[in-house]
Amino acid sequence: MTDFGLACPIPLSDYPTVTLAHGGGGRLMNHLIERMFMAAFRNPHLDRRHDGAVFETGGGRLAITTDSYVVRPLFFPGGDIGSLAVHGTVNDLAMCGARPLHLTVALILEEGLPMDTLWRVTQSLAEAARACEVSIVAGDTKVVDRGKGDGLYLNTSGIGILEHALDIRPASVRPGDVVLVSGDLGRHGMAVMAVRAGLEFESEIESDSAPLSRVVQALLRRNLEIHCLRDLTRGGLASALNEIAATARVGVTLDEAEVPVREDVRGACEVLGLDPLYVANEGRFVVFLPEREAEVALEILRAHEVCREARRVGFVHEDPQPPVTLLTTMGVHRVVDMLSGEQLPRIC
Amino acid sequence: MKYVDEYREKRPAQRLAEEIARSVTRPWTIMEVCGGQTHAIVKNGLDQLLPPEITLVHGPGCPVCVTPVELIDKAIAIASRPEAILCSFGDMLRVPGSSRDLFAAKSSGADVRIVYSPLVALQVARDNPGREVVFFAVGFETTAPANALAVYQARNEKLSNFSLLVSHVLVPPAMEAILSSPGNRVQGFLAAGHVCTVMGASEYELIASRHQVPIVITGFEPVDILAGILMCVRQLESRCSRVENQYSRVVRQEGNPRAQEIIREVFRVTDRKWRGIGEIPRSGLGLSDEYAEFDAERRFNLGDTSVEESAECLSGLVLQGLKKPSECPAFGTRCTPEHPLGATMVSSEGACAAYYRYRR
Numbered sequence: 001m002t003d004f005g006l007a008c009p010i011p012l013s014d015y016p017t018v019t020l021a022h023g024g025g026g027r028l029m030n031h032l033i034e035r036m037f038m039a040a041f042r043n044p045h046l047d048r049r050h051d052g053a054v055f056e057t058g059g060g061r062l063a064i065t066t067d068s069y070v071v072r073p074l075f076f077p078g079g080d081i082g083s084l085a086v087h088g089t090v091n092d093l094a095m096c097g098a099r100p101l102h103l104t105v106a107l108i109l110e111e112g113l114p115m116d117t118l119w120r121v122t123q124s125l126a127e128a129a130r131a132c133e134v135s136i137v138a139g140d141t142k143v144v145d146r147g148k149g150d151g152l153y154l155n156t157s158g159i160g161i162l163e164h165a166l167d168i169r170p171a172s173v174r175p176g177d178v179v180l181v182s183g184d185l186g187r188h189g190m191a192v193m194a195v196r197a198g199l200e201f202e203s204e205i206e207s208d209s210a211p212l213s214r215v216v217q218a219l220l221r222r223n224l225e226i227h228c229l230r231d232l233t234r235g236g237l238a239s240a241l242n243e244i245a246a247t248a249r250v251g252v253t254l255d256e257a258e259v260p261v262r263e264d265v266r267g268a269c270e271v272l273g274l275d276p277l278y279v280a281n282e283g284r285f286v287v288f289l290p291e292r293e294a295e296v297a298l299e300i301l302r303a304h305e306v307c308r309e310a311r312r313v314g315f316v317h318e319d320p321q322p323p324v325t326l327l328t329t330m331g332v333h334r335v336v337d338m339l340s341g342e343q344l345p346r347i348c
Numbered sequence: 349m350k351y352v353d354e355y356r357e358k359r360p361a362q363r364l365a366e367e368i369a370r371s372v373t374r375p376w377t378i379m380e381v382c383g384g385q386t387h388a389i390v391k392n393g394l395d396q397l398l399p400p401e402i403t404l405v406h407g408p409g410c411p412v413c414v415t416p417v418e419l420i421d422k423a424i425a426i427a428s429r430p431e432a433i434l435c436s437f438g439d440m441l442r443v444p445g446s447s448r449d450l451f452a453a454k455s456s457g458a459d460v461r462i463v464y465s466p467l468v469a470l471q472v473a474r475d476n477p478g479r480e481v482v483f484f485a486v487g488f489e490t491t492a493p494a495n496a497l498a499v500y501q502a503r504n505e506k507l508s509n510f511s512l513l514v515s516h517v518l519v520p521p522a523m524e525a526i527l528s529s530p531g532n533r534v535q536g537f538l539a540a541g542h543v544c545t546v547m548g549a550s551e552y553e554l555i556a557s558r559h560q561v562p563i564v565i566t567g568f569e570p571v572d573i574l575a576g577i578l579m580c581v582r583q584l585e586s587r588c589s590r591v592e593n594q595y596s597r598v599v600r601q602e603g604n605p606r607a608q609e610i611i612r613e614v615f616r617v618t619d620r621k622w623r624g625i626g627e628i629p630r631s632g633l634g635l636s637d638e639y640a641e642f643d644a645e646r647r648f649n650l651g652d653t654s655v656e657e658s659a660e661c662l663s664g665l666v667l668q669g670l671k672k673p674s675e676c677p678a679f680g681t682r683c684t685p686e687h688p689l690g691a692t693m694v695s696s697e698g699a700c701a702a703y704y705r706y707r708r
Contacts, residue, residue, distance in 0.1 A: 014687065017455040021442075028686060197464045266349055272464070273696055322708060330361055330570055332393030334706045340685040344438030345464055346696040 021341025025235025025280070028341050030243070049247045050169045051092040051230065054162060061162040063098035065089060069154040074121065077191045078206030081154055082124030084282060087211050088233070089158040090132045094213040095229040095285060097168040097220060098160030100132060105156050106140040110149035121152065132211045134158065160213075164220050170247035172227040178294045179252060179314040180287040182215070182307040183208065184260040185237055189279035190268045197345075199271070205264050208306075210283030215304040219287070224297055228288040231281075235339070238277040238324065240286060241314075242338040245323035254314040254326045254336065273346030277326075278339055288316065351597065355569030356392075364574035365397040368581055376584050377403045377533045378577060379526070379669045381519060382540035383410030383697025384568050390702040392570045402577065405533070405669030406702075408522045409540050411487045412439045412695035413667060414622040415515045417657060420445035422650045423513055426482050427458035429648070433476060434513075435469035436484040438462040442685075442694040446655040466498035466512075473502070473510035482644045485512040489543045492516055492633060493607035496614035499635065499642045511644040514634055517620055519543050520551045521631035526668055527559045534669055536580040538566040538573065541595035546611075548603025552591045560589045567595040614639050623691060624657070624664025663690035666699050673703040680708060 021028045038046055045053035052065030069085045079087075086103065093100040105125060109118065129136050187208040194205055212231065219226060228248075230240045237259070245252045261269075261276045269276050283306055289297055294312055301310035324336040354360075380386055386406040389395055395404050408414055424445055427434035434450070441450040441460065454460040459479075463469050466483050473481035485495040495512060502510040519540055526534055539552055544565045552563045562583035566576030576594040583590060593599055611633070620632025635643045644650075660678050665671040673679050673692070683689040685704060692698035 015452075017452065019451045019455045021451065031686075198468070199464070263349055266352075270349070270352065328392050329356055329358055330392045330394065330397065331358055332396045334391060334393055335708055337705045337708070339705075340442075340694075344441065344462070344696065346437070346439050 019341070024339070024341035025233070025239050026339035026341045030338070048169045048171065049243065051095040052098075054096050054098070063093050063096035063160045063162060064157070065092040065096070066155065066157040067092060069156070070150065071192065072150050073192075073195055074117065074151055076195050076207055077204050078187070079209035079282070080121065080124050081152065082121040083128040084209050085154040085156045086125060086128035086132055086134070087209050087282060089156040090134060091212045091231045091285070093158050093160035094216040095231050096160065096162070097164060097166055097216070097226070097229065098162050099217055100134045100158055100160040100213050102137045103129060103134050103156050103158045104138040105136050105154065107142070108149055108153040109141065109143045110151050111143055111146040113151050117151065128211070132213060166220075166226055168226055168229055170228050170230075170244040173244055173248035173250055173288045173316055174227065175250055175316050175318045176290060177227055177288045177316040178291045178312055179241070179254070179316065180289070180294065180297055180301065181232075181237065181260065181311055181313045182212070182285050182287070182301055183283070183309040184262045184265070185232065185281060185284060186261055186265040186269060186276035186279035188282040189236070190265050193272070194268060197272075199268065201264055201268060203264055205268060208281055208283040210306040212283065212285055212306065215301060215307050218300050218304065219297060222296065222300060224289055224293050226287060226289050229285055231285040233282060234280050236276070236278040236280060237286070238275075238336045239338050241324045241336070244288070245320065249320045251317045251319040251321070252314055252324045253317060253333070254324065256326050256328050258311050258313045260309050260311050274343045277336060278343050291315070352569060355567070355571040357571065360571050361397065361574055364571065364578055368402065368574065368578050369399040371578065371581050371585060372399055372401045373585060375401045375403065376535050376581060377405055378536045378538065378580050379405045379407045379534040380538040380566070380573065381407040381409040381523065382543070382568070383413065383695065383699065384542075385409070385538060385540070385566065385573055386699050387697060387702045388568055388570060388573055390706045394570055394573055397574070398577070402581065405672075406666065406699040407669060408526070408622065408625065408667040409488065409519065410667070410692065410695050410697035410699070411491070411515075411517060412443055413663065413691040413698050414517055414625065415440070415443065415486050415691065416621045416623045417444075417446055417655050418621075418653050419513065419515045420449070421653065421655065422645065423484050424448065424450060424453045424458070425650060426513065426644060426648055427453050427460050429480075432480045432482060433459045433461060433472060434482050434484060435461050435463045435472055437464075437486065439696055440484055440486060442688070443691045444688050444694070466495045467501075470498045470501060470507070470510060473507055477509060479509060480647070481510050483510070483512050485514045485516060488517055488519055488540070489546045489611070492611045492615065493546060493604075496610045499614050499639055500610060502642060503639065511642045511647050512635065513644040516615065516633035517622065518617070518631050518633065520555060521628050522622065523555055525625070525628045525631070527555070527561060529668065531670055534561070536562045536584050537564070538576045538580065539563050541565055541567045541572070541599055544595070544599045544603065546604050546607045549591050549593060549599070549601050556589045556591050562589050563591045565591065565593045565595050565599050567598065622667075624661070624667055658689045661690035663692040663700065666692055673700040674707070676700070680704060
């Protein structure tokens with residue numbers, strides 16, 4: 001057994017306990033993953049730093065991934081924890097370039113959860129799985145004491161098959177690539193936050209939660225030279241680009257004027273003092289591919305309802321420091337940093 | 349987005365920058381008072397659009413940054429009591445106290461809740477009659493009316509389990525303190541537009557005439573800030589020292605009388621310690637005698653303590669416009685958002701946070 005007390009790679013003097021920021025998708029979470037989990041589990045699959053692992057079998061390549069869902073409220077405008085748990089894992093498989101095949105679902109239920117709520121979530125899981133053409137092939141159920149869970153937590157793991165020869169991962173990104181984003185940003189984060197904060201806007205902001213496997217399959221069928229795909233969940237576009245740029249040792253420059261954010265989401269972000277570049281999405285991804293293929297890729301993306309607003313937002317260059325910069329609408333460049341933890345609403 | 353997009357357009361911003369360059373004949377140092385303005389300047393690179401003669405220095409207008417470390421410690425002490433629920437704006441949770449921050453207190457079991465308004469904290473008090481609910485009332489004149497209203501309502505409802513931990517500060521005394529300090533280099537001010545929305549312009553006229561300094565009440569978008577700088581430069585070049593209102597779409601001369609009324613009803617002006625700067629006379633608000641029972645410091649019988657700050661942290665100098673964050677030897681090395689030495693590194697309005705996030 002490793003003596004964690006002595007060898008813990010995150011000095012206790014820094015963070016003697018886990019804080020919420022360690023799950024915020026920012027730098028602190030990155031430290032936790034890099035210094036604790038990567039150090040403990042190191043292997044070539046994890047070294048790829050992708051949304052899932054791709055491994056060889058006798059007959060070809062498979063992808064595997066897992067994700068847990070602790071969203072509150074369980075039902076939010078545009079989705080619920082059930083559909084989210086299917087979309088999230090299906091999307092992680094899609095980002096590996098895989099066609100999703102099977103999912104497992106583990107449920108952690110809190111004593112006292114209304115059976116009707118559980119039934120609604122179960123139906124939502126089933127319906128989302130049908131829509132994504134995956135089957136839920138194994139599962140697990142645990143019940144914890146009242147007060148020890150937020151109603152219900154879900155975990156889904158998934159397996160998918162790769163039907164192409166591409167090596168889709170951050171390290172494949174190279175200078176000359178363009179960055180495409182599949183749609184407007186920040187909807188899921190703001191939809192959930194608006195409900196949690198009791199904020200009311202003129203129109204309700206709906207989560208963008210959606211499966212992306214079909215559109216990714218469409219990109220792959222056209223034999224485009226895709227270098228990397230990444231869904232923009234916690235930490236938003238800014239965090240995803242920072243992670244990819246750091247792994248690929250390249251720089252990414254974004255054009256602020258091209259980053260699509262819907263009016264109501266911008267308004268909500270303004271009210272709370274949040275930057276949509278860091279707000280979570282559940283149905284958006286970025287594509288890195290050579291510039292010459294950008295137009296074809298955009299055409300394919302826009303042909304799918306979930307990617308109607310797909311745009312070219314930036315490009316990859318050789319200078320890795322700082323990893324991500326933004327050409328502002330004012331015409332000057334600034335750094336797009338990775339945040340420490342989650343964004344916090346400001347005072348005034 | 350109306351009232352936002354037209355103030356973020358490149359062309360009017362460029363025209364203003366060119367006009368500033370044409371108007372300026374010698375070096376001037378201008379302070380933007382509000383941390384929100386500082387962030388807009390650094391985020392949009394507005395200083396890079398200005399001629400070299402103009403130096404912008406960043407002011408003390410970040411309420412999170414100037415909240416004394418002793419009050420953070422008190423907030424942690426209150427939150428750590430089993431009967432207490434501490435409600436706070438999210439911004440305060442990462443601010444270092446003398447040994448830890450509210451996030452750390454939360455992770456070791458303190459009931460700390462992020463709220464978006466003091467009225468939500470009031471609701472928490474209604475929903476939890478068996479608990480003591482304390483709202484961490486931080487901010488300038490901007491947040492004072494809503495915080496005052498929460499206490500006012502609590503008293504009307506005879507809600508006995510609600511109180512405020514007050515750390516309210518006022519902008520004009522801080523501007524006076526900066527102008528009166530021996531090392532001052534500020535020659536003109538961009539005053540904080542939203543503070544003036546509440547308080548009006550009259551307080552600033554006294555400062556402008558007493559210190560012979562132009563003060564331009566300025567908004568927060570790029571075009572606002574550049575227009576404010578142009579108005580300030582024109583005054584400086586023609587040796588004027590008036591109060592002007594760039595942010596007239598929001599700020600009225602008399603401010604918001606109803607908001608002022610509720611502030612006067614609930615609060616009284618007190619001396620206040622500013623983190624990194626020291627005590628400034630009559631620079632804060634405390635609960636008036638009539639509302640003293642809602643004072644959390646009194647309710648929890650928290651004595652006065654004094655805490656030594658990190659000698660390495662230059663945030664006091666940064667907040668007075670005497671140093672830029674990048675001039676601090678600890679910036680980005682021993683002081684980062686993960687390991688802040690001072691509040692300016694973690695507040696969303698802090699100058700050090702702006703430089704760290706947008707400039708490294």
